[in-house]
Amino acid sequence: MDIQTVAQIINFLAAMVLLTAFGMLVQRRIYGLIHLFAWQGLFLSVSTAIVGYAAGRPHLYISSVLTLTLKVILLPYILNALIHKLKIRKEIETVVNVPLTMLIGIALVIFSYSLTAPVREMSTLVTRSILAIALATVMIGLLMMITRRHAVTQIIGFLAMENGLFFAATSATYGMPLVVELGVAIDILIAAFIFGIFFFHINTTFDSLDVEQMARLKEGE
């Protein structure tokens, strides 16, 4: 494959990652949300492998396999199992004001492009143009956590942010050193364990996973 083709494939995958991020921003059904998250992980994993091939960095293959097992298979499986066990309704919440959320999302993409402009200018890598998309994915994950009120949605937003960060590491520098990537993966696993416990706690204490009910701690009660 020549470098042009590789760049095009990578850019296409990056666009798909961004698209799934927007999809998650407006998805109302909880299973749909998990599916989208798994798809995002898959695009991420494939693009990492391609970058690894094109740049001749074998350690990116390890990262790619790690993403595949963790974010495409393991985490969606855990989330599905938890949802089944906690008997959460399929329609979880109505998203307030979809058009407005979308507009903010678009603004975030533009903001990311302007913010990462100096990095793009300096970089000589094939992947330089996708750093902005990675940052936008992080920002959209953040937006999702702010605008959505369900514990599961917030966690998926959190994991989507993590996806964006991983993407950023691949695109800016062909991945962080392996020690760091392994450490991050372990941290995500522990986090998954902890939010699993939390879903049970929240569900038994508040009778639902709606975070809106958690508003007792306020200033000057």
Added chain:
Amino acid sequence: MPLLILLVVPLFAAVVLAFVGDRKYAPEINIAGSAATFLAGIALALDVYNNGPMLAGNKFFFVDAFNVYLAVLTSFVSMTTAIFSRRYMRREREHGRVGHWGMRFYHAMFQLFIFAMFLCLLTNNIGVLWIAMELATLSTVLLVSLYRTPTAIEAAWKYFILCGVGIAQALFGTVLLYFAAEKVLGEGGEALLWTNLIQSSGKLEPTILSLAFVFLMVGYGTKVGLVPLHNWLPDAHSEGPTPISAVLSGLLLNIALYALVRCKAIVDGSTHTHYAGNIMMGFGIISILVAAFSLLRQKDIKRMFSYSSIEHMGIATFAFGLGGPIATYGALLHMLVHSLAKSSIFFTVGHASQMHRTQDMDKIKGLIRGKPLVGWGMMFGAMAIVGMPPFGIFTSEFLILTATIKDAPLMTPFLLLGLAVAFAAVFRKVQPMVAGEIPPYQKSMKVAHLPMLLHMAIVLAVGLYMPGFLNQWFHKAVQILK
């Protein structure tokens, strides 16, 4: 060798305690583990004191005057907190607030948290630093929700989500830093080492580093508890068990600030301006003001003192941002005395709230008559924390104020206003609690003397007379951060 002990003992103790569980001698194992860590910390400090900075484990670890003093502080406070929590947690168990599994969990996670903090401090790799910071968050999340009350779960969730988001920003900053460093230092682990980054900071691309610092500031600043990223802090501190409030306030905030200060040194070295320092000063002064005025409105005793932590972290951040030998010296001293005084206050607060079975300040009364040690302990703690002479916090705040008048005179009125408001607020709240008659519902109980007295004695001693070795230590650290 001491370095290895420092890291292995807490990890080993965590595993042992996970198996020992709720047995009678679990608190003693916890204390023994922490005491061994403290001895190793002292040994490491002596090593660095005599032989200068050192690299170990294939450059994976790095110890100099700056982080070794924080390591000793961390091991000391974790030891005294372990001693305090022996009585405290036993009583909580008797009252049925924690169950069998809760106790197992508490001890194991306490040690794991200590391990994560040491890894943060001693590692030479900023990627590993990030991982350890995340581990420190994760190990304390479930500790904050230990009581399983709705408010405790809410506080822990908030802590988990906000610090998770914050620290994700820090990872993005780290990626950008690595991107800039890789061009100069070559790829692979070498480009993430403090020692290499500091040496070649002049060659790193300034625009990228300025961008990276914004993300690092937001990320680690969330963990330091700086306004406007502080929302999780009062909740987590007020809802978790008191020993955890003591270590969160006294240690974890310091560690996050440590990470930020190291990053600042690299960024300022690259940009040759005062860019990073200015950002830190801004965050610092806003934190001081907002926290000082929030202090006035508090009703919950632990919540009030956690706002005081935000204020003091603001002061230290401001001073590090200001830079210069006097301010940096003041900030280093401030980190030390604040963490000692604040953890001591949380010990007395824990006893006081157990004696009254409430955290509501209106219901806590007559502490001096009921239990003089707790009453006077809180009184002196409050005097120390608001910066009355002759306590050590007066010295550090005085140094910082002097440097501010000299280098950033425009900031002086704001700093003074914050300090004055905090002074008035803390005194107005503490005075009725310690004075007055004993209310009928107050119950007397055994207290842990040693941790309180030891901490206050050191804070007082540092205020009266600065020992030579500590002075020299701080001067070396100031040299490093110049």
